Amino acid sequence: MVFRVLWVALAGMVVAVGVGVAGAPSAVADPPYKNCAAAHADGRYNIPRGDPAYSPKLDRDNDGIACEAH
Numbered sequence: 001m002v003f004r005v006l007w008v009a010l011a012g013m014v015v016a017v018g019v020g021v022a023g024a025p026s027a028v029a030d031p032p033y034k035n036c037a038a039a040h041a042d043g044r045y046n047i048p049r050g051d052p053a054y055s056p057k058l059d060r061d062n063d064g065i066a067c068e069a070h
Contacts (some may be wrong), residue, residue: 031052032052035058036066036067040067046069047062
């Protein structure tokens, strides 16, 4: 009987954790951004080359950092 109760409790925890992970929203918007104003509105500054939000058109001085904070 105790084994059955523990088994049901464990199965319930696994289901709850699985639902929590599957339902987590993505933090990424729709990069690359149209311009730095759009990136800044999303809270993004100093976007490094290699980041999905990086775009060469956003890197004015071609130093590998787009939408630098001034």
